[in-house]
Each structure stands twice: as structure tokens, then as C-alpha cells.
Amino acid sequence: EFESSVNYLANVWWPAREIVEKAIDEAPQVDISGRIVHLSSGGVPWKEHFFQLEEEKGLASRRMTYMIYEDSSSGTYRVQAIPNNSLSTFDNRLPLPKIWRGLRDEELSNLCGIDGCVFVHMTGFIGGNKTFEGALAMAKKALEIGDAELAARAENEQEIKKMKLDGDQAVSSTVEPAH
Numbered sequence: 001e002f003e004s005s006v007n008y009l010a011n012v013w014w015p016a017r018e019i020v021e022k023a024i025d026e027a028p029q030v031d032i033s034g035r036i037v038h039l040s041s042g043g044v045p046w047k048e049h050f051f052q053l054e055e056e057k058g059l060a061s062r063r064m065t066y067m068i069y070e071d072s073s074s075g076t077y078r079v080q081a082i083p084n085n086s087l088s089t090f091d092n093r094l095p096l097p098k099i100w101r102g103l104r105d106e107e108l109s110n111l112c113g114i115d116g117c118v119f120v121h122m123t124g125f126i127g128g129n130k131t132f133e134g135a136l137a138m139a140k141k142a143l144e145i146g147d148a149e150l151a152a153r154a155e156n157e158q159e160i161k162k163m164k165l166d167g168d169q170a171v172s173s174t175v176e177p178a179h
């Protein structure tokens with residue numbers, strides 16, 4: 001068992017760091033935002049390396065959001081939402097859109113307007129497409145939808161704060177000072 005563990009670390013886990021580092025460095029070439037990372041060597045153990053490298057390179061402000069990789073067992077591509085930290089699986093930076101969750105195949109493709117969709121998990125942490133181009137289109141559209149939702153939420157919060165402030169000012173202007 002010890003030998004098996006050492007073999008895994010030396011031949012799988014450690015070489016994955018170089019693959020993940022290359023993918024992070026090339027992310028702005030995958031999508032101009034730099035928020036979509038493509039593991040061109042397929043699915044490798046990436047999470048621990050990703051978070052270490054993101055910290056080492058000072059890239060937290062880039063907010064890398066999705067990891068794309070080929071699923072070697074099916075030949076399809078996965079779009080995986082990057083977790084908030086290395087210990088989390090379902091608490092992600094930006095899950096795939098709620099409207100896509102739980103859908104499959106043609107129904108999903110028709111809804112999102114992207115050919116070749118395979119599925120989106122019920123929690124939105126992962127989805128699939130038959131091609132890399134389709135997976136990339138899913139990630140880009142998910143960013144667009146997610147960013148619009150975040151902007152709308154922030155705008156609503158600002159309006160609520162303004163209404164509260166206006167209400168507080170209105171109340172204070174109607175209260176006469178005590179003599």
C-alpha cells in the first residue's frame with residue numbers, strides 16, 4: 001500500500017502540478033477574461049495544485065471560475081465550477097446557471113443555445129459537452145449569466161441601501177429636536 005501511494009504521488013499527483021500551472025498561465029488565451037482554465041491533458045488531480053498556484057502567483061483577483069477538461073472515460077468535455085477553496089466540492093465560485101441544472105442532452109442544448117450539451121448536475125458544480133468548443137461556450141455563457149446576476153444583485157442592494165438612507169433622512173427631518 002505504501003509503495004502504491006508513493007507511486008501515485010510520483011507519477012500522477014506531482015506531474016499534475018506542471019499541467020495545472022501551464023493551464024493557469026494559458027487561461028487568458030482560452031478566454032480573454034482569464035477566468036476559464038483548460039486542462040489540455042485531460043482530467044488530473046488539479047484542485048490542490050490550483051489553489052497553491054493561485055496563491056503563489058497572486059492570481060486571486062482574476063477570479064478563475066471554471067475548469068474545462070476531457071473526460072477520458074467518455075471522450076466528452078467537462079466544465080467544472082472551481083470551488084471556493086480546496087476543501088469544498090459543492091460551494092463554488094460561480095455554479096453553472098440554475099436554469100440549466102438537472103437538464104440533459106437536446107433539452108439543455110435547446111435551452112442554452114449551445115450544440116452538444118450532455119448534462120448539468122443538479123447542484124451546478126459540473127456540466128458536460130461533446131466537444132471542447134461546446135464546453136468553452138457553456139463556460140462563457142455561464143460567466144455572462146452569472147456576472148449579470150451578480151451585477152443585478154449588487155444594484156438591488158445599492159437601491160435598498162439608498163431607500164433605507166432616504167427613509168432615515170425623512171424620519172430625522174420630521175422629528176423636532178427636544179428642548
